[in-house]
Amino acid sequence: MSVPSEKNLNREAGIIIEKIHAYMDQGKKVFATCSFQSQSLPLLHMISRVNRGIPVYYTNTGFLFSETIRFIDQVRVQLGLNVIALRPDFPKMKQLDRSGRFLYASDPDHCCYLNKVKPLEPVLIEKDIWINGIRADQSDVRAAMAEEEPAQHNCKRFHPMLGWTSKMVYYYRQYNGLPEHPLESQGYKSIGCEPCTAKSFGDHNERNARWFGMNKTECGLNTTLIAKGG
Numbered sequence: 001m002s003v004p005s006e007k008n009l010n011r012e013a014g015i016i017i018e019k020i021h022a023y024m025d026q027g028k029k030v031f032a033t034c035s036f037q038s039q040s041l042p043l044l045h046m047i048s049r050v051n052r053g054i055p056v057y058y059t060n061t062g063f064l065f066s067e068t069i070r071f072i073d074q075v076r077v078q079l080g081l082n083v084i085a086l087r088p089d090f091p092k093m094k095q096l097d098r099s100g101r102f103l104y105a106s107d108p109d110h111c112c113y114l115n116k117v118k119p120l121e122p123v124l125i126e127k128d129i130w131i132n133g134i135r136a137d138q139s140d141v142r143a144a145m146a147e148e149e150p151a152q153h154n155c156k157r158f159h160p161m162l163g164w165t166s167k168m169v170y171y172y173r174q175y176n177g178l179p180e181h182p183l184e185s186q187g188y189k190s191i192g193c194e195p196c197t198a199k200s201f202g203d204h205n206e207r208n209a210r211w212f213g214m215n216k217t218e219c220g221l222n223t224t225l226i227a228k229g230g
C-alpha cells in the first residue's frame with residue numbers, strides 16, 4: 001500500500017470532524033474515551049479541532065504505567081483537551097481472589113468490569129454520543145462492529161476511526177507533529193494496564209501482547225458496554 005497523502009488524510013479527518021459537529025448541532029451531549037496511546041492521537045487531534053471542551057475520559061485504574069500518566073498530561077497540554085480522569089471506587093484490597101492474588105491474574109474480565117466499566121457508567125447515563133477510536137484492523141471483535149452501535153443506558157457509540165488503518169494513523173501523526181507514547185520505542189505496540197501489557201511480538205496483530213496467556217483479548221469497554229440485543 002502506498003503512503004497516504006496528507007491531502008487524503010485531511011479529507012478523511014474532515015469527514016469525521018463534520019460528523020462530530022453534526023451531533024453537536026443536533027444538541028447531543030458528546031464525549032470521548034481514550035487509552036492515550038500513540039494511535040489515539042489522530043482522533044484526539046480532530047476532537048481538539050471541533051471543540052476543546054468535549055470531555056475526553058480515561059480511567060485511572062491504578063494499574064496504568066507511570067509513562068502513560070505523564071503522556072496523558074503532555075497530550076492534554078499540547079492539544080488543549082478537556083481530559084477527565086475516572087477512578088474506580090472499589091478498593092484495591094477488595095480486588096483479591098481467594099488465593100490473595102489481584103483479580104487481573106485470575107479473573108481479568110471482572111477486574112476490567114470493576115476498574116473500567118463501572119466508572120464509565122455514570123457518564124453513559126448522562127451523555128448521548130460516545131466517541132470511541134477503535135479500528136477494524138485491530139482485532140476481529142472490532143472488525144465486526146459498525147460505525148454506530150447502541151451502547152448501554154441509551155447512549156450511542158460512534159466509531160469514526162473504524163476504517164482507518166495503522167498506516168493512516170502513523171502518517172496522520174507525522175503530518176501533524178503528534179507525539180509518540182514513550183513506551184512504544186521500547187517495543188510496546190498496544191499499551192493498557194501494566195499487569196496486562198507485554199512487549200509485542202510477531203506482526204499479525206498489534207494487540208497480541210495484551211492479556212497474553214489469558215483467555216481474554218478485548219477490553220470490557222468494547223464488550224460489556226455494547227447494548228444487549230442492539
Ligand code: SF4
Nearest residue numbers: 108111112115193196
Ligand atoms: S486491563 Fe488488566 S489490570 Fe486493567 S482493569 Fe483490565 S484486567 Fe484489570
